Amino acid sequence: MPGYPIQEVISQLDAVVIQPGSDFEVHTLLTDSRKLFPPAGTLFIALKGPNHNGHQFIEDLADRGVLAFVVEEDLPIYPQGVTIIKVGNTRQALQRLAAFHRQHFDIPLVGVTGSNGKTIVKEWLYSLCRDTFRTVRSPLSYNSQVGVPLSLWRLKEDTELGIIEAGISLPGEMERLEKMIRPTIGIFTHLGAAHDENFSSRDAKLREKVKLFGSVRTMIYNRDDDRIHRALKEVLPEDAEIWNWSEYHPEARVSVEREDLPNGGCKVALHWDGRSMTTICPFREPALVEDALHAMVTAIALGVPTEGIAEKVNHLESVPMRMELKLAANGSLLIHDYYNSDVESLKIALDFLERQHNRLPKWVILSDVLESGKDPTVLYGDLSKWLARRGVEKLIGIGPEIHAHQDLFPSYSEFYTSTDAFLEDLHPDQLSNKAILLKGSRPFRFERIARKLEESIHQTVLEIDLEAIMHNLRYFRNRIAPTTRLMVMMKAFGYGSGTFQVANILEAAGVDYLAVAFTNEGVELRKAGIHLPIMVLNPEPESFDILIQHQLEPELYSFRILDAFARKLEERAIFEYPVHLKIETGMHRLGFEEKLWVTLGDRLKGSRRMKVASVLSHLAASDDPEQRDFTLGQITQFDRATRILEQTLGYSFLRHILNSSGISEYPEAQLDMVRLGIGLYGVSNQHWERPNLRTVMRLRTKISQIKELDPGESVGYGRAFIAERPTRIATLPIGYADGLFRSLGNGVGEVAIHGHRAPIVGRVCMDMCMVDVSDIHAEEGDMAEIFGDIIRVEEIARKADTIPYEILTHVSQRVQRIYTTE
């Protein structure tokens, strides 16, 4: 996206520049210093909250390359060479910039508000629309005075539809949100009845909320709630197009019929303007069906084809993405809401807890609520009442502040000053057969609690540390020039890590390109909502239609494939489709050989169907210093190829040849882009590099049983191990079908238990293996690390006589992936 020159940004603010710096284009607004990436093009806005002051991070961010800062406080000294822009109120400055950015878009923009269901409606509407329009939505539940501007800033040049969620907690806030969002389409999701103290305050809140819709052109709401209907009447522009729906009201534009099905879902038929549509919802809880109806009716009003809507409704997931719903210890249900513990999002989560599973007793584990802007006595007093009204049976409060205010909660609540204190006390059995909502502010790291509870059911897990991925990404970013682009290789299920979660953070982190091996892998990424350009390394001609449909970009490596693709483009009357050319320079795998380069250029020059987005080649031995001459030869040959192509084609394109080891060893050949693969996962062929990288994947399991053997007794198939002394053997529920190589048996490989190594003895079975724990402490139920920080993937690869790539990509799909962020 082209950015705004910093001078233009400054001119939008009532600002004094107290220290001028260099000119650059602003692409990213940053308010959370932990999320810096990449520094180029970032403007940091120092916000202040009761427990947080962004001004503290300015020096550090300047060190890391941020060039400009918006502040509201004076600092004793400012870092040299950066622009410091002073305003009266940084939060308002952020809002003004969002409003300024918003003005550039003449597209349908949906504003969603209400007391419940906002996030779910937003996510579902997104699912229904994303194949029809390039859609940008608020991330997570960014619906506040800070979240909304950050969401709006995500609108990009090519965005065709925006979906923005708006939540308020104080009077006056909605007007400010409205000024920024300027929605053209409004959705009022639901008005809660139980939550407000008295009618007059509820009414006031409703009147406040509908202010979002003062200038919409289209409005979607449930006609069966008269309060909403009346309140909207007062604010909606006269010519607004109304799309209200109802099961009972004869006047509603869309009439709804609904019938429960034996499988737990329901059939829904909609009739409007002489048309109809029928679909099956995979759930029947009234609140969720209501949310789905809002999304469906909005999609219809937007002109999304109804067959597509009906099809997609079948697959709506009843869990919004920001929350994870899992089975945990002993029949419990765990809802982990990872983000923020602001009050509004706590309400969404509780709402969700209540709607989903009202059979199980409801427990809430809650941390201190940070940055609520409220007096703690008021805040926790309100929360306590609120939890009681929601029928929460027990609260476990964690954190110094909630601990200090425990008198405000019922006596059967429990309090701990820290997550560690709670974990020490925790026995997963205490939490059996409950519906548990885990809601913690980030510093409390509640994922550790989740993990402990999940461990009780998942014996073997591959844990993926997303924070470590970000660290490694920053490391490689810093090794290349700011102008060099970064493509991340996501083939083979992201080297075993799982694709969607990783791609999602890479997109948010500003990576330029993704690459996958096959078309279907790219389709999966698109379905998951990834918008980044995606190159397909090995596109099969049979898949060209789907490839084009999902805007995936093929790597063309021979005239056979090039001609086939050209015919497809011809057939579909497409022009200037981006393609990538693979050049043969010594790998002898895929690619155009030297004698074909001139013809290739000539052939493409005449074609208006394709546009060469990039030209690439792959190094055969970038990790081997002994092959340095060969590698340099490949680089020279590639250089020759790109010159010839540039000359014959008459335009330029991105050139790239380096993989992870190449980035480390041949920085001079980084050209326009590099292709990062295994390095992102913290694995390096270069010894010197390892200390700079963090371990991303850890494969762990849990001891099933421990046996005491007498000398002479044997272990496993073929009696391959015979005890020579009294021996303790632990059985682990992981075998070669999970990705534990069979060649690691018979004492070759080891696992780590409590930080100590234990050899794998006897033969590795399909689903199990045995380890000798005679010399270390180990009990049934203890964790064993197969690989991670103690036993590195590189070590296992060496012992199994293979390479780390094979170890990572062999962790079977039946092993549960767990994603953590610090």
Ligand SMILES: *Cc1c(COP(=O)(O)O)cnc(C)c1O
């Ligand atoms: C897999 C792959 C890469 C990445 O290799 P790493 O060694 O994992 O960094 C780069 N380019 C191509 C063409 C690849 O197939």
